[in-house]
Amino acid sequence: MMNQALPLIRRTLVYGALSLAAFLSVFPFLWMVIGATNLSADITKGRVMPGSALWTNIQNFAAQVDLPLVLWNSTWVAVVGTALTLLVSSMAGYAFEMFQSKFRERLFGSLLLMLSIPFAALMIPLFVMMSKAGLMNSYTAIIAPGVASIFIIFYFRQATKAFPGELRDAARIDGLKEWQIFWYIYMPVMRPTYAAATIIVFMANWNAYLWPLIVLQTNDMKTITLVVSSLASAYVPDFGVVMVGAIVATLPVVIVFFVLQRRFVEGLLGSVK
Amino acid sequence: MGKFRLGRSENVYAWLFLAPALTLLAIFMVYPILWSLWMSFQTGKGVNTQFGGLANIYRLTQDPVFLRALTNTLIFLIIQVPIMIVLAILAAVALNDPKLRGRAFFRTAIFLPCVTSLVAYSVLFKSMFATDGVVNDTLMWLHIISSPIPWLAQPFWAKCLIIIAITWRWTGYNMIFFLAALQNIDRSIYEAARIDGVPAWARFVYLTVPMLKPVILFTTVISTIGTLQLFDEVNNITASGGVGGAPADSTLTLSLYIYNLTFRFMPSLGYAATVSYVIVVLVALLTALQFFVARERK
Numbered sequence: 001m002m003n004q005a006l007p008l009i010r011r012t013l014v015y016g017a018l019s020l021a022a023f024l025s026v027f028p029f030l031w032m033v034i035g036a037t038n039l040s041a042d043i044t045k046g047r048v049m050p051g052s053a054l055w056t057n058i059q060n061f062a063a064q065v066d067l068p069l070v071l072w073n074s075t076w077v078a079v080v081g082t083a084l085t086l087l088v089s090s091m092a093g094y095a096f097e098m099f100q101s102k103f104r105e106r107l108f109g110s111l112l113l114m115l116s117i118p119f120a121a122l123m124i125p126l127f128v129m130m131s132k133a134g135l136m137n138s139y140t141a142i143i144a145p146g147v148a149s150i151f152i153i154f155y156f157r158q159a160t161k162a163f164p165g166e167l168r169d170a171a172r173i174d175g176l177k178e179w180q181i182f183w184y185i186y187m188p189v190m191r192p193t194y195a196a197a198t199i200i201v202f203m204a205n206w207n208a209y210l211w212p213l214i215v216l217q218t219n220d221m222k223t224i225t226l227v228v229s230s231l232a233s234a235y236v237p238d239f240g241v242v243m244v245g246a247i248v249a250t251l252p253v254v255i256v257f258f259v260l261q262r263r264f265v266e267g268l269l270g271s272v273k
Numbered sequence: 274m275g276k277f278r279l280g281r282s283e284n285v286y287a288w289l290f291l292a293p294a295l296t297l298l299a300i301f302m303v304y305p306i307l308w309s310l311w312m313s314f315q316t317g318k319g320v321n322t323q324f325g326g327l328a329n330i331y332r333l334t335q336d337p338v339f340l341r342a343l344t345n346t347l348i349f350l351i352i353q354v355p356i357m358i359v360l361a362i363l364a365a366v367a368l369n370d371p372k373l374r375g376r377a378f379f380r381t382a383i384f385l386p387c388v389t390s391l392v393a394y395s396v397l398f399k400s401m402f403a404t405d406g407v408v409n410d411t412l413m414w415l416h417i418i419s420s421p422i423p424w425l426a427q428p429f430w431a432k433c434l435i436i437i438a439i440t441w442r443w444t445g446y447n448m449i450f451f452l453a454a455l456q457n458i459d460r461s462i463y464e465a466a467r468i469d470g471v472p473a474w475a476r477f478v479y480l481t482v483p484m485l486k487p488v489i490l491f492t493t494v495i496s497t498i499g500t501l502q503l504f505d506e507v508n509n510i511t512a513s514g515g516v517g518g519a520p521a522d523s524t525l526t527l528s529l530y531i532y533n534l535t536f537r538f539m540p541s542l543g544y545a546a547t548v549s550y551v552i553v554v555l556v557a558l559l560t561a562l563q564f565f566v567a568r569e570r571k
Contacts (some may be wrong), residue, residue, distance in 0.1 A: 003406075012472075012528065014370075014373070016547075017363075017367070018367055018379045018381070018383075021360075021364060021379075021382075021383055022378070022379050022382035022383060024441070025382050025383050025385055025386050025441070025445065026298050026385060028383050028386070028389075028397045028398070028441070029389075029395060031401055032326045032393075032397055033395060033409065035397075035400065043400050043406075044403040044405060044406055045405045045406070045561040046403070046405060046406045046407035046408075046409070046410040046411075047407075048407060053317060071397045088293045088297065089292050089294060091291070091293065091294065092290065092291050092293075092294035092295070094290060095286075095287045095288075095291045096291070096524050098287075099283050099284065099286065099287030099290075099500050101284070101287070101557075104287065104291075105296075111298070114298070114302060114303075114546035116494075116498055116555055116557070116560055117302065117306055117553065117556075118498060118501060118549075118552050118553060119502060120501075120502050120504075120527065120528045120531055120549050120552050121305075121306060121309055121546075121550060121552055122301070122302065122305045122306060123531070123532075123549075124309055124312065124531070124545050124546050124549060125304070125305035125306075125308040125309045125312065126301065126544055126548075127535065128542070129305065137390055144297070144301065145297075145302075145312065145553040147296040147297050148293070148295075148296075148297035148298045148302075150298070153294060169559050178282075178283075178286040178503075179289075180288075201386065207388070207390035207391060207392070208531070209390070209391060209504075209505045210504050210505065210528075211394050214532075214536065222346070224390075225390055225392045225393075228390075228392050228396060228437075229392045229395075229396070229509055231348040231396075231514040232395075232399060232509060232512075233512050233514075234390040235508070235514050237396075238381065238400075239400045241394050242400070243397075243400075245396075246396055246397060249390055249393045250388075250393045251393070252312060253388045253389070253390070254385075254389075255386055257385075257388045258548075259300075261381070262415045262423075265384070265449060265454070265482070271321075272453075
């Protein structure tokens, strides 16, 4: 019967389309891992079978890149940047929700308007500011502009709506100061929100490219993202080495994603509810 | 308005909590955006600058490289964003079916691209889309094409490659927002429609899409803002010898042009700031337009 055949065809189409989408989404990851085992010439010839050049590629990578230093640079920027961003931006989000006033509501509204200011419009003045302040080629210059993140402020304000007011009232009756309430009650209670925000901010910091490209000038300061980009921008890139670099750049975030997957997605969603 | 009545000490605390963020925003956002507006009226190169009035805006209209960057950026925007939003909605609707097997697997797989850094996936795409590379090999093996596509060498195909790449990276990200919205929709509406004999496509067009409108607006706005600032991909995938936007500036974007004007050529900061304000104006105009269109249909 038609009525039975139609759902079957539709189901086949849906599964077929989803399988294709899943394959296309995952393939570049497989390609990266396979590529790391092949020589550059084989990679650009589209070899999809694993090869035996993994150790050669790793050695060539190690000869061109001081890996421990680069990883340290990336980790430092990402960890310090994330910690400061979470502290400063969550304090602001907390205050906007907990201490409402007409003026602060208006201020919050103008922050939301500023959310659409593109970084491209800020990068030239920021570059000149950092040069004049003697901060070029420093991690301060990389981290400082992102610490007050309107997006994260907004995110924490939304999440704070679910923070039970009775907890704060009880703490006040017990004589806790406002900063103590924030530090000893709000932050522990909101741990899931902090976890989700950590993932978002850490990922953005770890993956950052344009601003570090402008600020960081010497090789000893460069992050993994910049290293991978410069490996691939040679006239004749050694793609075997590039693949090793891409794995190093991707792996930490992929691990975080798989370990904290539910938080990851919840975090992303919490910001729009 | 009782909720706005605060004690004085609460008011003081509010400002103490806000002070670090507001100070930083003033220094790193408000001041730079105003300064770059002022810069955009300055002409000259390097440190020799003078007030030029609207000279930079005139220069924009006479600058073929700027016009190419603007056209390229708008082409990416107009073609890529709708394709991606449609794909994201379709994937979300398919994954929202509670009877679908392997939902978690499909969702994770399709979401996975957006955990990669833009640079890492760019270099992967660069190697996959080499002339003798795996993508051309596969397409020829499937008899879809008879000779290799010059993805990186020909302007038209280079643009296609950038569009394919961005779509790969961001579809899953947008899908997550649609999935969340779909999960908040009351299923009984669909049951009622099905019992009334409304076919699946009509349920999609007349029930799902209207209910997703706020999310469509949200994802379109953030995608527009993102695409207008496209930089990492065109400076890595379609870069030749370290210079992005190849071949023949066919993938040059506004952000890349600003970068080139500031850091690759003799810096002409005033003019670069003017180009950056083109992005500001475009973001504002397109966001307003999208809100307007969304309101019209209500």
